[in-house]
Structures are given as C-alpha cells and as structure tokens.
Amino acid sequence: MNNATNNPSNTTTNIVHQAEFTDTHALNIPTLSILQEDGTLFAGAASPSLDRATALKIYDSMVFIRILDERMLAAQRQGRVSFYMQCLGEEATTVASAAALDPKDMIMAQYREQGALHYRGFSLTQFMNQLLSNDQDLGKGRQMPVHYGSHDLHFMTISSPLGTQIPQASGYAYGQKLRGLPNISLCYFGEGAASEGDFHAGLNMAAVLRAPVIFFCRNNGYAISTPANEQFVGDGIACRGVGYGMQAIRVDGADALAVYEATRLARKLALEQQKPVLIEAIAYRLGAHSSSDDPSGYRSREEEARFRQQDPIARYKCWLKRKGWLDEAADQIACDALRQEVLDALKVAEKRAKPHIDTLIGDVYAEPTAALKAQLEQLKSHIRQYPDAYPLSAGRFE
The missing domain is CATH 1.20.5 (Single alpha-helices involved in coiled-coils or other helix-helix interfaces)
Structure with missing residues (x-):
C-alpha cells in the first residue's frame, strides 16, 4: 500500500486482482450509549467526569426548555406569538453538547437548539423579548420567533435558509485557527440539512483546511414530513464525515451522558489536532416540525408513543436521583414555579413596545x-x- 501523500490523486493504493465494491455499511459505525432507561449504566460503560453542579445545570436547562416549549406552543395557538419550534425529545442533544464546550467556543445553530443557548446563560426575559419582537429584542424585531442570537454568549444569530451555517462554521473555525485561538466552533444541523449543497461544501472546506470545527448532526428521523429513508440511502450521516476524511462518531441523542462525552472528546480532538469532527446524534423528534406542521399526516401515533418511552429528560433524571443529586419533591416545586415564571414573563414581554x-x-x-x-x-x-x-x-x- 502506498501512502496517499505520495500519490497525486490523494488516494491509498491497495492493488487487488479481482473486482471489489465497498458501500457505506462496510464502515459499521457504532452508536455510543452509556445510560439505560432506569438511570443505570450499560455493562462496560463508564460515566463521564461530571461534577454535581454541571450535572444539575444540564438537567435544569433541559427542563427549562421543555417547559418553555410547552408554554410557547400554547401561546402560538392562542395567537400571542406568530410561530414556534419545539425541541421535544432532542433536549439532550443540544444541552449536553453545549455543556462539553468552552463558553467562548462559537455555536452556529439551525433552529432547534435553544437548549444550548439557555445553558450558556440566555435568560427567560431574553427568550421572550425575541419571541415577541419587542424593543428589547437583541435582533431588533427583524427575525422570526426562535431565531435567537447573542454576541456575548458566542451564539451566532440563526437564519431561516437551511444549511447556511455549515460553511459559515468552517470559515469561522478556520479564522480561529489562523488567529491561534484556543477555541473551536460547533455547528448544529438536522439530517435534512445534510441533504443541502452547503453541507458538502462546508465539510470539504473544513477537512481540506483542517479547521477546528465540530459538525453536530441531529438525526431526528424527519426533514419536516420527509422520513430519512426517503432522503438518503447511506448509513446515516456519520459515514459522510469519513468520506470527507474526518473522524466521526454516532451517539444516542436521548442519552445526555453519551452526548456530553462524545462532544468532550470531539472538542479535544478538534482543538489538539486542528481538524474537524462529525457527530451524529440519533434523537427522535417527538413534536411537530414547527407550529405550522401536523405530523399525523406522515407518521402514526403508535410510532410516536414508542419513542416517547425514550424520553431523554426522564432517563437523565433517573441517573441524577440514583446519584442522590436530585430530590423529587423539590424538583416538582421548581417545575411548577418555572411554569408560572414563563407565563409571567410572556405577559410582560407582550406589553412592551415594538422597536422604533x-x-x-x-x-x-x-x-x-x-x-x-x-x-x-x-x-x-x-x-x-x-x-x-x-x-x-x-x-x-x-
């Protein structure tokens, strides 16, 4: 076998004398899963090094987003906000991954990553101001609801066109590298966005330039109403990273511990080796694509019910209780108080004036x-x- 660096075609040469074909399934990419439904670890699995404060912060952000999503979807149905998108069932993918980053790592999101933003400190008031497009909205009322952004929290403002953030993340990370910064960029997107041309351009650019960026794909099964098996034939998205010459990992997206550990290791690799990494998180989208979508038209209630048993918050909560880090009664009181806080914040935000x-x-x-x-x-x-x-x-x- 000849080294690819000595070959103008940039390929390894392994000469055979009978025709052989290879498909993506030959890669046999495994799925990292650490936490079982009852809060115990799988045999042979090791819990990541999480201190109590960080572990509870992850839980608090997941619960906050679940309650915010619940209340704001109801507000949309009441005509109080024009549009909303939940991340129901995907809370662990964004919150646990954000927890594994440095606060100054740039996050470029798609539109279902409000959990990462809250983990970094975006307040309830700031969420409401953006959703209501009032005069305190950081985006000055120019964006649709759930198109958040925060310069102070290193969270790039979300844009509606699908996939635009992917090549932007490659370029931003390359800039971090040129400036010698000890930080990386993380780019979230869904498996539907991975069908866009920007995905291929962005990954190839990052791989060739060795940009320190994590491409984090939330494979939730549906691109709005299009199931994954009607989008692509290959073995998910992780194998595409390998095709572009980068390391990749697939993770159980309903397992907060697995997501945290995969992202922690990916960040270490991206920063130390100055090259991109692809993470594919498998987490079923329990809610509708958006407040404008009716999932009953393309999937069954039985399918939804089956995946509701894999609730990422319930699984992580079991682990916290087993650790003795969470009290059930206190948690219920906190959740009830948060529901009221969300309603109160909505009433205040909707009374504020619009931007001049x-x-x-x-x-x-x-x-x-x-x-x-x-x-x-x-x-x-x-x-x-x-x-x-x-x-x-x-x-x-x-």
Whole structure:
C-alpha cells in the first residue's frame, strides 16, 4: 500500500486482482450509549467526569426548555406569538453538547437548539423579548420567533435558509485557527440539512483546511414530513464525515451522558489536532416540525408513543436521583414555579413596545445611506396613508 501523500490523486493504493465494491455499511459505525432507561449504566460503560453542579445545570436547562416549549406552543395557538419550534425529545442533544464546550467556543445553530443557548446563560426575559419582537429584542424585531442570537454568549444569530451555517462554521473555525485561538466552533444541523449543497461544501472546506470545527448532526428521523429513508440511502450521516476524511462518531441523542462525552472528546480532538469532527446524534423528534406542521399526516401515533418511552429528560433524571443529586419533591416545586415564571414573563414581554421604525435601516452600514433614508421615508409615508393597517405603539414611529 502506498501512502496517499505520495500519490497525486490523494488516494491509498491497495492493488487487488479481482473486482471489489465497498458501500457505506462496510464502515459499521457504532452508536455510543452509556445510560439505560432506569438511570443505570450499560455493562462496560463508564460515566463521564461530571461534577454535581454541571450535572444539575444540564438537567435544569433541559427542563427549562421543555417547559418553555410547552408554554410557547400554547401561546402560538392562542395567537400571542406568530410561530414556534419545539425541541421535544432532542433536549439532550443540544444541552449536553453545549455543556462539553468552552463558553467562548462559537455555536452556529439551525433552529432547534435553544437548549444550548439557555445553558450558556440566555435568560427567560431574553427568550421572550425575541419571541415577541419587542424593543428589547437583541435582533431588533427583524427575525422570526426562535431565531435567537447573542454576541456575548458566542451564539451566532440563526437564519431561516437551511444549511447556511455549515460553511459559515468552517470559515469561522478556520479564522480561529489562523488567529491561534484556543477555541473551536460547533455547528448544529438536522439530517435534512445534510441533504443541502452547503453541507458538502462546508465539510470539504473544513477537512481540506483542517479547521477546528465540530459538525453536530441531529438525526431526528424527519426533514419536516420527509422520513430519512426517503432522503438518503447511506448509513446515516456519520459515514459522510469519513468520506470527507474526518473522524466521526454516532451517539444516542436521548442519552445526555453519551452526548456530553462524545462532544468532550470531539472538542479535544478538534482543538489538539486542528481538524474537524462529525457527530451524529440519533434523537427522535417527538413534536411537530414547527407550529405550522401536523405530523399525523406522515407518521402514526403508535410510532410516536414508542419513542416517547425514550424520553431523554426522564432517563437523565433517573441517573441524577440514583446519584442522590436530585430530590423529587423539590424538583416538582421548581417545575411548577418555572411554569408560572414563563407565563409571567410572556405577559410582560407582550406589553412592551415594538422597536422604533428608525432602527429598521441601522446595522447595514456605519451610517445609513441616502438611499436607505429615502426608502424609510417612503415607508413612513405609506404607513401614514394606511394607519389602521399598521397599529404602532405611541412614540415608536415619529
């Protein structure tokens, strides 16, 4: 066998004299699973080194997001917010992975990773301000609900077009490398986004440039209504990382301990070897794709019920109780209080004014151009002509 670095085609040469074909299943990529449903470890599994404070913070963030999702979907049904997306069943994938990062590692999310943002310190008030697009929203009301972002928390603002963050993460991580920073980037996306061209461009770029980035694929079984077996034929997504010359690992996404350990090791590898890593987390999407989706049209209630038995929060909670780190009665009181806090925060946020219309043309150039100013005046003139169609809070227009 010749070394690939001595071959212009960048391939290893293993000469055979009979035709042989290889498919992705020959890789036989295993799935890392540490925690059983009852909170005990699988035989031969080792628990990651998690101190009590970190372990409870992971649990608190997962529970927070579960309750926030529950209340805000109800608020959308009531017409109080225009749109919402839950991460029901996928809480461990984003919270436990964020826990394994350095706070200054850049996170580039898709749109179902609010758990990672909360773990980093995004407050209930900040969530509500974004969802209601009020004058305290960090995005100044320019984004759809659940399109969060925080410069202070190193969380890149989410954009609606699918997969755009993947090549961006490769470029950002390469910049971290050039600056000699002791940090990596982590990019979340679903298996549906892995069917976009940006996925292939981003992974190849990162592999060739040896960018310290973790590509974290949440394989939840469906790209909106399209099941995975109608998206691709290969063995999941992890094998694609191997195809692009990077190391890959598949993990049980409903197992917070496995997700944490896989991400911790992937970060160590990406930083020390300055190269990308792909993580594929298998976690069934228990909720609808979004508040605009009805999953009953493409999957059965029996299927959903079967996967509800793999609830990541319930499994992790069992482990915490076995460790003696969680009291059931105190936890119930805290959950009840949080539900009320969410409702109270919603009432406050929805009463706040919308951003002033003049902020609409800011942040494009250092100073708004004459063309932007003219367009803003045209918009104001239009609103004056049809005031009933554009109800604005007092003082937010002129």
